[in-house]
Amino acid sequence: xxxxxxxxxxxxxxxxxxxxxxxxxxxxxxxxxxxxxxxxxxxxxxxxxxxxxxxxxxxxxxxxxxxxxxxxxxxxxxxxxxxxxxxxxxxxxxxxxxxxxxxxxxxxxxxxxxxxxxxxx
Numbered sequence: 001x002x003x004x005x006x007x008x009x010x011x012x013x014x015x016x017x018x019x020x021x022x023x024x025x026x027x028x029x030x031x032x033x034x035x036x037x038x039x040x041x042x043x044x045x046x047x048x049x050x051x052x053x054x055x056x057x058x059x060x061x062x063x064x065x066x067x068x069x070x071x072x073x074x075x076x077x078x079x080x081x082x083x084x085x086x087x088x089x090x091x092x093x094x095x096x097x098x099x100x101x102x103x104x105x106x107x108x109x110x111x112x113x114x115x116x117x118x119x120x121x
Contacts, residue, residue, distance in 0.1 A: 061113040063093040070098070074106065 010018060028038055061070045070091045079086030087101040089109060104112070 059109060059113045061091065063096060063098050065098040066093060066096040068093055068095040070100075072109075075101075 007015075007018075013021075025035070028035070059072060061072070062068070063070050070093050073090045073092075075083060075087050075090055077083040085101070085103075087103060088106075089102045089104055091100045091102065092098070102109075
């Protein structure tokens with residue numbers, strides 16, 4: 001297969017990513033790492049991450065106006081000119097436009113509204 005054919009088949013990755021791949025493969029070869037052992041390590045790491053993410057707590061809060069799930073945004077700006085009251089959370093409903101700001105800590109929010117990922121609510 002010629003270069004034009006290879007680039008055509010892999011065009012979804014873009015040339016920059018292919019250059020990064022070439023650099024990675026060159027360094028792996030220099031370090032004595034085979035492509036297969038690198039692939040196995042990546043698969044192993046992905047499985048470990050998936051297992052860990054399975055235990056992540058997801059924040060779910062129901063809109064008091066319409067019952068849809070509220071979307072949230074933590075506010076990281078400290079109290080000051082850009083956050084006059086020192087709010088820590090902004091809750092908003094995409095359906096009815098309900099909006100609320102709160103002062104709760106992350107721990108309080110997770111304790112109050114958190115559910116294990118994959119759990120029904």
